[in-house]
Amino acid sequence: MSVASGIPDFRSSNGLYATLEATKLTATPEQIERIQSDPSYSLDQHLFMENPLPCLEVNREFILGVRERRWKATLAHRFVECLRTKVKNKEGEGKLVRLYTQNIDGLEDQCEGIGHERRIAVHGSMDEAECATCGARMDFDLFCGMVKSQIKDITGRDPSAPAHSTPIVCESCGAATVKPSIVLFRSRLPEVFFENVPNDVKDIDLLLILGTSLAVAPANSLVMRIPRSSMRVLMNREPVGWHLGLDYDSNDRDYFAQGNCENLALDFMESLGWLEDLKPLLDQGEFPESSATLLREHLERLKKQKLEGQAQKQFQSEIQPQDQPQASTLELKGQEQNNFQSEIQPQDQPQASILELNGQAQNQFQSEIQPQDQPQASTLENRS
Ligand SMILES: [Zn+2]
Numbered sequence: 001m002s003v004a005s006g007i008p009d010f011r012s013s014n015g016l017y018a019t020l021e022a023t024k025l026t027a028t029p030e031q032i033e034r035i036q037s038d039p040s041y042s043l044d045q046h047l048f049m050e051n052p053l054p055c056l057e058v059n060r061e062f063i064l065g066v067r068e069r070r071w072k073a074t075l076a077h078r079f080v081e082c083l084r085t086k087v088k089n090k091e092g093e094g095k096l097v098r099l100y101t102q103n104i105d106g107l108e109d110q111c112e113g114i115g116h117e118r119r120i121a122v123h124g125s126m127d128e129a130e131c132a133t134c135g136a137r138m139d140f141d142l143f144c145g146m147v148k149s150q151i152k153d154i155t156g157r158d159p160s161a162p163a164h165s166t167p168i169v170c171e172s173c174g175a176a177t178v179k180p181s182i183v184l185f186r187s188r189l190p191e192v193f194f195e196n197v198p199n200d201v202k203d204i205d206l207l208l209i210l211g212t213s214l215a216v217a218p219a220n221s222l223v224m225r226i227p228r229s230s231m232r233v234l235m236n237r238e239p240v241g242w243h244l245g246l247d248y249d250s251n252d253r254d255y256f257a258q259g260n261c262e263n264l265a266l267d268f269m270e271s272l273g274w275l276e277d278l279k280p281l282l283d284q285g286e287f288p289e290s291s292a293t294l295l296r297e298h299l300e301r302l303k304k305q306k307l308e309g310q311a312q313k314q315f316q317s318e319i320q321p322q323d324q325p326q327a328s329t330l331e332l333k334g335q336e337q338n339n340f341q342s343e344i345q346p347q348d349q350p351q352a353s354i355l356e357l358n359g360q361a362q363n364q365f366q367s368e369i370q371p372q373d374q375p376q377a378s379t380l381e382n383r384s
Contacts, residue, residue: 001211004262005071005288007105008062010040016058024154026053026165045187048132052177053165055184056151059126060161063180066106066127067144072288073110075295076210078281079265081111082274083208084118098200100193102212102219104182110286122193122219124182132179132187136172143168143178193218201225209234211261214241233257235264262291266298275299 002009009015017039022032025042031051035042042054065071073081084094099108099119106127108119129143130136146168153161167176183189207226214220223232223244232246233255239248248256257264269275275298281287282295 001074001076001101001261002071002103002105002107003211003260004074004076004290005105005107006290007065007071007107016062020058021154025057026152027051040185043182043184045132045184048179048184049177052132052167052179053151055179056147056168057154057165059180059182060147060151060153061155061157062105062126063147064144064158067140069110071105071107072286072291073107074262074288075265075269075278075291076261077107077111077114078278079269080108080210081113082269082272082277084115085113086272086274086277097204098196100219100222102216104180120190120192120196121181122189124180124190126180126182128181129178130181131170131173131175132177132184133175134170134173136170137181138168138171138178143180146178189218197222197225201227203227205230207232209236209241210264211236212240214244214246220244229253231255235259235261235268262294266294270298270302275302 010017012018020035020039020042022035022039022042025032025035027035028051031047031054034047035054041047042058048055080096080099084096087095089095094113096114096118099114100122101108101119102122104121104123104126106121106125108114108121109116109125109127127140129138129140131138148158148160150162150166150168152163152165168178169176170178181190201222204226207222207230209223209232212220214223220241221244223241223246226232231253234241234246234248235257237258237260239256239258240246246254248254257268259267266275269278275295278287278295279299282292282299285292287295
């Protein structure tokens with residue numbers, strides 16, 4: 001979901017692990033050797049309790065970048081936000097029960113419509129800080145100030161960084177073990193996952209699964225915990241989750257929309273008539289560059305198609321003689337219908353993944369996320 005934001009990931013060929021120069025870390029020769037053979041050891045719980053500095057040094061740029069909002073929420077994040085703000089139940093409450101994310105970048109929190117309490121960061125989040133010894137939270141701004149002034153920059157990009165690192169001490173227990181609230185390797189997952197899942201899954205009718213391999217437990221267990229009557233829609237590059245019982249060929253509850261999260265989110269939001277809502281965010285520069293370009297292209301094409309449709313209709317009504325026989329009126333109606341269809345169905349659209357769902361699935365999906373008791377018109381009214 002966050003790839004389009006340009007945020008550095010850990011495991012790609014130019015990610016944090018691949019580019020990590022272990023010898024620059026403040027660590028013993030044994031620790032450095034171990035990190036060289038396995039870079040993920042820099043985020044190991046046992047190492048952190050022994051020596052917290054490698055973890056803080058590896059994550060320094062990431063932590064400060066999150067603080068500065070260097071990376072922006074993507075179209076996929078905004079799609080989830082719309083699921084909360086635009087799909088309401090009878091009481092006017094957003095229908096989105098919860099966003100469970102395995103991402104640690106905290107980008108969901110830029111989407112105020114989702115609401116912080118509705119996001120569960122299963123692997124923790126880089127936009128909060130806590131003590132690994134006593135669990136006390138530290139104010140994130142305070143933590144970032146300390147990271148900036150106490151932790152050296154192993155990338156060499158920040159001239160204001162200190163030459164040597166000193167650990168960040170907990171205000172509550174005095175241990176030098178304050179860290180971003182991410183789940184380190186060989187440590188427990190946040191309780192918040194186990195506390196909320198049983199209640200969250202009870203009554204849901206649709207599980208949307210975005211951009212994941214579904215390989216990592218326990219987040220992947222959600223696909224098995226929901227009621228048997230619930231639909232499961234995977235939006236992903238490849239069909240995954242067969243080992244968990246997802247079956248896009250024979251289960252009529254499982255659907256696969258193929259593509260990257262950005263294009264898929266755009267297609268779904270276009271089909272649901274939500275794209276115009278994103279205009280203010282686009283104008284305020286709230287999207288990463290690639291998402292903004294994609295959205296701008298989509299909006300411009302929609303506008304062009306609308307104008308062309310209007311011009312054609314006007315032209316046709318001007319040349320249409322008043323006293324023409326019934327038959328040609330019928331012809332025109334056919335033409336108008338085509339215009340209308342091309343307006344709502346862009347011809348040159350990239351292989352829209354929603355189109356890969358068959359008609360029935362698409363209708364079912366739309367009726368799932370479109371409030372049953374609300375006529376289409378009021379959705380459109382809400383937009384303006
Ligand atoms: Zn503490």
